[in-house]
Amino acid sequence: MHTADIPAILGASPMFGEMLPITQPTLPGVDLLIDDLRRVFDRRMITNADLVREFEQRVAKHLGVGHVVAVSSCTSGLMLVLRALGCEGEVIMPSFTFYATGHAALWNGLTPVFADCDRRTANIDPRAAASAITSRTCAILAVHVFGNPADTDALQGIADRHHLALVYDAAHGLGARRGGARLGGQGTASSFSLSPTKLITAGEGGLVTTQDGELARRIRIGRNYGDAGAYDCEFLGLSARMPEFSALLGLRCMEDLDGNVRRRHRLAQVYIERLSRLPGVSFQEIAAADTTSYKDLSVHIDADAFGLGRDGLCRSLAAENIMTKKYFCPPLHHQRLFQRFHDARRPLPNTEYLSYNSLSLPLFSHMAEEAAHKVCDAVERIHRHAGRIATMGTTP
Ligand SMILES: Cc1ncc(COP(=O)(O)O)c(C=O)c1O
Numbered sequence: 001m002h003t004a005d006i007p008a009i010l011g012a013s014p015m016f017g018e019m020l021p022i023t024q025p026t027l028p029g030v031d032l033l034i035d036d037l038r039r040v041f042d043r044r045m046i047t048n049a050d051l052v053r054e055f056e057q058r059v060a061k062h063l064g065v066g067h068v069v070a071v072s073s074c075t076s077g078l079m080l081v082l083r084a085l086g087c088e089g090e091v092i093m094p095s096f097t098f099y100a101t102g103h104a105a106l107w108n109g110l111t112p113v114f115a116d117c118d119r120r121t122a123n124i125d126p127r128a129a130a131s132a133i134t135s136r137t138c139a140i141l142a143v144h145v146f147g148n149p150a151d152t153d154a155l156q157g158i159a160d161r162h163h164l165a166l167v168y169d170a171a172h173g174l175g176a177r178r179g180g181a182r183l184g185g186q187g188t189a190s191s192f193s194l195s196p197t198k199l200i201t202a203g204e205g206g207l208v209t210t211q212d213g214e215l216a217r218r219i220r221i222g223r224n225y226g227d228a229g230a231y232d233c234e235f236l237g238l239s240a241r242m243p244e245f246s247a248l249l250g251l252r253c254m255e256d257l258d259g260n261v262r263r264r265h266r267l268a269q270v271y272i273e274r275l276s277r278l279p280g281v282s283f284q285e286i287a288a289a290d291t292t293s294y295k296d297l298s299v300h301i302d303a304d305a306f307g308l309g310r311d312g313l314c315r316s317l318a319a320e321n322i323m324t325k326k327y328f329c330p331p332l333h334h335q336r337l338f339q340r341f342h343d344a345r346r347p348l349p350n351t352e353y354l355s356y357n358s359l360s361l362p363l364f365s366h367m368a369e370e371a372a373h374k375v376c377d378a379v380e381r382i383h384r385h386a387g388r389i390a391t392m393g394t395t396p
Pocket of ligand 1: 073074075076097098100101143169171172192193194195197205206
């Protein structure tokens with residue numbers, strides 16, 4: 001056998017000389033920012049000023065949503081939404097998510113109630129959410145997992161019937177569309193992330209979107225301690241403003257948001273076309289009418305059919321200098337902070353399945369298509385030797 005066919009984990013050279021990161025921020029040329037930065041420095045208005053307002057207006061127009069409030073992170077945005085709504089009691093959420101979804105509830109003294117996800121879409125299953133409703137439920141906190149829009153129609157129907165707030169953790173959602181509509185206007189409010197792993201970044205930051213003017217006003221106050229200006233706080237808020245520098249970076253990144261989505265879709269196509277031919281590899285399903293942002297490209301590995309489990313594939317790809325992530329593993333209900341909220345009478349089989357069988361592959365907006373092809377080459381050669389790798393155990 002030619003050595004090019006041997007995976008690195010079995011002793012051949014790695015596919016990549018240097019580690020291929022799973023993600024990298026796609027940034028505008030620094031020259032584009034210099035003049036604007038100079039103006040910020042000259043004016044000495046470095047927070048709470050024009051660029052934040054311009055960014056908010058720009059995003060509102062782009063998303064077609066009534067109100068946008070820029071905040072310090074998606075997490076602080078979610079914390080403020082739940083606080084500004086005056087939620088008390090239980091919040092239904094997926095366990096297959098990043099822990100920040102749960103943090104937003106815990107910080108408000110709310111009880112997370114975990115509902116299972118749909119194994120195909122990785123999003124909260126509306127039927128599971130509906131069956132978790134009790135007299136103490138105040139809100140459903142759904143996530144657009146990896147940028148795949150949640151079933152907003154079904155969730156809205158449930159929220160309306162039970163008079164619940166419907167909040168979206170839209171951390172991954174910039175660039176995605178539900179039907180023809182961009183995410184942001186659905187439900188009571190959404191909170192997007194602008195951290196460096198997202199399609200556009202502000203360094204760090206978040207954007208709360210809502211059609212409700214009074215809610216937007218409260219979040220605006222909430223990001224400033226809860227002080228509307230009287231130096232006498234209306235409610236307990238946070239210090240969660242967005243600096244002007246972040247707004248400037250966010251504004252410039254926005255210009256290429258749709259281009260980033262297109263490039264990610266091309267890369268995803270490479271992965272999907274090539275890897276779907278392998279037994280035991282499947283992908284998150286996106287409804288035909290929807291557009292995912294592909295914040296992440298997640299593959300599900302059926303160990304029996306592929307010949308090697310998700311963890312073995314992860315280790316084998318690391319040996320090829322290919323970085324991957326086990327999103328989201330462990331799921332919230334197995335983490336120390338959250339396990340006491342898990343009700344064993346409400347099992348989460350799809351969450352368990354996805355947590356222990358999914359792997360996110362490298363994907364970022366400026367990644368070369370050739371790199372995606374090389375990752376596919378690596379997965380293929382790992383698959384050809386899956387049996388041998390599987391017998392090596394965990395410490396090859
Ligand atoms: C689903 C989800 N929610 C919330 C967050 C937190 O975002 P931020 O770092 O902007 O607070 C993340 C971060 O990646 C996330 O993946």
